[in-house]
Amino acid sequence: MTMSNIISIEKILHGDRRAVARAISAIENDNGEAKKILSSLYRHTGHAYRIGITGPPGAGKSTITNKLAKWYRRHNMRVGIIAVDPTSPFSGGALLGDRVRMTDVELDDGVFIRSMASRGSLGGLSKKTSEAADVLDASGVDIIILETVGVGQSELDIAGSADTTVVVLVPESGDGIQAMKAGLMEIADFFVLNKADRPGAEQAVVSMKMILGFRAHNETTWMPDVLKSVASEDKGIAEIGALIARHKTHLEQTGELAIRRTKRVRERIEEMIQEKLEVDFWNTARRKRLEDHLRSVLKFEETPYDAAKDLLGTFEPEVHRPPDDSQ
């Protein structure tokens, strides 16, 4: 450990907003510093409770996130928000037609908001959001809200890796039922039907509960419920907060929380390994060789499978010895 770190671990641990922001930027840019910071912070994590908020575009995820953050603030809890939803006003995705003003929570010193880009990160997105959440966790927040759009594999992975995952739907256009089939059903710990003052809300809730009723369950199993909210009017927010708390207690009592956290760590290690294997593989020589192969493949002189096989044949990765074996 050297003192050359520009980003101070001490400052992050004391909740310094600027240090936290810079650490998350280092993660986003994937520079060498990020790994050092995260290694130093790791043993200070594990305190914060992670909540995933997901659902289709336009369901009101940001409004719920906003109101829920304020609800936690009223309970004197510190909140970190990570928005990876391209349609979220938090992540700058809704500048045009922006319907939610975020400034009220943004100006609160007990809330830290960070948006992360969902494009161009080549599959490392869930690793990066997890790492950003670790920084927030070590900085002393009590609650971390991960807001992601609920369509698409990597986006669902992020929300699904939270301790409690809340899926937000709206009454319109049969979205509720369709969305429940699109991978959201598996990750939801409970559903919120937002904009519940609109026509069709009651019917949507009934359909959703009916579908949920088909799931196998017994008395010790958590049974996902459906809550109603009108987040823009702050209706239903306390109920969401209370159900999250009840779910947390359930996870703790059944040992499920430890299982979820183990799964999360396992996935992160797997992602790190995948990333490193790719970086090691795609050196300049192999990139150049790929271009040569491409020419033959496009002339149908060679198949893509033969090209891949040849490239793999050239791979002998640098062997990394664990530090404790080096003696």
Next chain:
Amino acid sequence: MTMSNIISIEKILHGDRRAVARAISAIENDNGEAKKILSSLYRHTGHAYRIGITGPPGAGKSTITNKLAKWYRRHNMRVGIIAVDPTSPFSGGALLGDRVRMTDVELDDGVFIRSMASRGSLGGLSKKTSEAADVLDASGVDIIILETVGVGQSELDIAGSADTTVVVLVPESGDGIQAMKAGLMEIADFFVLNKADRPGAEQAVVSMKMILGFRAHNETTWMPDVLKSVASEDKGIAEIGALIARHKTHLEQTGELAIRRTKRVRERIEEMIQEKLEVDFWNTARRKRLEDHLRSVLKFEETPYDAAKDLLGTFEPEVHRPPDDSQ
């Protein structure tokens, strides 16, 4: 090449539906046979034109796909459809509340429809859809339509890898503008505003054209346009077909088609390599070792970074020699 292949290459090349279906199943199941089949088929590909149809859930992608397929049939072209949209009736995602009947195209011998699951494929989704498209291509179809839901990185990747990518939007709820910001803008060769008989359609088209106008372009650059359709009434379908044809001509004349196809092949080779590296890495011994590490990481005795480093240190992949070097 042995005769032990259960799936006949000859039959696929002659367009036998059953052989095609079985080949795509082999790809989905990722069994050893798939690679052999694809290697044999590869030099028979390159004829079909690939169209990506994407957009938010409920925009009417399946209806457009359906009507467009029928339009191509009227022009005596054979059509293959691959649906990876979890909300598509093609992929069985809209059994509840199904609003589109697909049987009219499904019963037509000149249309082959295949749905592919978008969950549980661990990142191999775009590779598998590309390979399934290759099978259809070799089977003699003229047009391949890839229908994917347009939110989420891997789903956008699939649509974006087509020769022409059509983004379908609807007038409601400002979706148009929001969706244009969510990664769809970059991949769209043109937009279709479907359900254009609904209120707000004209305004949505104006906004979309305004946003598109901001993009840098000159006389030789393709300028994405916005078409209107009411697909359920077959309105605007011929115009979509005509604009796809015009875009194809543009791509051919500018050399852009070759560039897109090169990019597609490059990405496939990269995906195959990534997959193989992971399979080689995660053998039983290393899986077991990961479990040991997990225990220490969860007790905060070790960081996930050290665990990953140790696991990587044990990796020396089998060296694969290309066949032509083995002599």
